[in-house]
Amino acid sequence: MSTRRKPDPAFNGAVPLTSTMPGSTIRPPLSSARRSPFLPTRLEALLLAIYPSTLLLGSIFSTLSPASRSAPYSAVSQSHPPEFAPSYFAQKRNVFNVYFVKVGWFWTSLAFAVFLVFHPGFGAGVSKRRVNAVLRYVAVTSYWVFVTQWFFGPPLIDTMFRFTGGQCEKLRDPEQRDDMSDTREFITAATCKAVGGTWKGGHDISGHVFLLILGSSLLWLEFLPALTRVEGLRDGRLITLNDGKTASVAVEKERIKMEDDATARGVKFALGVAGLMWWMLLMTAAYFHTWFEKFTGLAVAFTGLWLVYFMPRGVPQVRALLGMPGV
Structure with a gap:
């Protein structure tokens, strides 16, 4: 005569977690859970x-x-110019x-x-x-x-x-626009804006x-x-x-x-x-x-x-x- 195996308590209700996860219970996942x-x-x-x-x-x-479609959009500033903004x-x-x-x-x-x-x-x-x-x-x-x-x-x-081709283009002095090699030293958007430049050309x-x-x-x-x-x-x-x-x-x-x-x-x-x-x-x-x-x-x-x-x-x-x- 075979004996019936006693069910594992972990699969017959909730079992408290260890001290690493206090105040919780752990259960086997539902059979439908995949x-x-x-x-x-x-x-x-x-x-x-x-x-x-x-x-x-x-x-x-x-x-x-x-309103949005009729308002011009600046790809450089990623927004509508303030004077044409379609909303506050x-x-x-x-x-x-x-x-x-x-x-x-x-x-x-x-x-x-x-x-x-x-x-x-x-x-x-x-x-x-x-x-x-x-x-x-x-x-x-x-x-x-x-x-x-x-x-x-x-x-x-x-x-x-x-990495996607962007760089700092200085706009404060128009004569510097042609000398892009000197402006590449401004390698963050914050430093570029600080010197009067525009962060332009890459994926933002x-x-x-x-x-x-x-x-x-x-x-x-x-x-x-x-x-x-x-x-x-x-x-x-x-x-x-x-x-x-x-x-x-x-x-x-x-x-x-x-x-x-x-x-x-x-x-x-x-x-x-x-x-x-x-x-x-x-x-x-x-x-x-x-x-x-x-x-x-x-x-x-x-x-x-x-x-x-x-x-x-x-x-x-x-x-x-x-x-x-x-x-």
């Missing part, structure tokens, strides 16, 4: 799909709008562009700090969840610096511009699109677990365990119940910043840059997000350092 741990969940995919949809919507609007938001000097977008990482950092300090899901004091969140922020911020500010010399955006990845998508997605992916309440959407983030097996990780229901006031503590301000970033992304899509410049800005932003928020799910060693939002 996606990779490196890919987003349904809810995350829907959220990320907002960004290409926004760029597409803004670009279609700029193509169909009579089409002017580079509009208040939201000057005091919000151009200092967008300050607002991203402030919103993240408010969420980090006041949200109850991080626990008290210097908890592991809070340390992991700070490390994720440092990783994304470093990526932003490398792309837009400095990468052992010029930032990656300026390096790509020069949209820095606005990159910043607005990277910053708002950082906020969304951090506080998304605090906003989700639907079981089918909350669960389902797949991870690779140390033994190579795939499992599903989720926030414990007890913690979800404990955080019912999450939207009132730390999340509202971050939601406001992320919402305004989305609006300015739509305005950027409608009035600034070419289709390809906006697409590359999107692609570069998504690359950074994948490296920090999705790649660690399939690499246990990286996940031990960066953790995962909400667990």
Whole structure:
């Protein structure tokens, strides 16, 4: 007479995770699950799909709008001249562009700090969840610096511009236009503008699109677990365990119940910043840059997000350092 094998507790309900992922449960993935741990969940995919949809919507609007089509467009400045701008938001000097977008990482950092300090899901004091969140922020911020500010010399955006044939063309003194060899020493957009030149000739990845998508997605992916309440959407983030097996990780229901006031503590301000970033992304899509410049800005932003928020799910060693939002 054969004996019935006792079911593995890991496959008969939730099993607490180790101390590296406190306050969470780990379950076997559903038999219907076929996606990779490196890919987003349904809810995350829907959220990320907002960004290409926004760029597409803004670009279609700029193509169909009579005001935009009739206004001249400067490929050098990637915008409409101020005197012909079809909208207040089409002017580079509009208040939201000057005091919000151009200092967008300050607002991203402030919103993240408010969420980090006041949200109850991080626990008290210097908890592991809070340390992991700070490390994720440092990783994304470093990526932003490398792309837009400095990468052992010029930032990656300026390096790509020069790699595709761009250079600094000095316009302050017309006699210097013919002497392009002397102006190539200005290897960043900032130094070129400082000497009265124009950054011209190469492919310019949209820095606005990159910043607005990277910053708002950082906020969304951090506080998304605090906003989700639907079981089918909350669960389902797949991870690779140390033994190579795939499992599903989720926030414990007890913690979800404990955080019912999450939207009132730390999340509202971050939601406001992320919402305004989305609006300015739509305005950027409608009035600034070419289709390809906006697409590359999107692609570069998504690359950074994948490296920090999705790649660690399939690499246990990286996940031990960066953790995962909400667990």
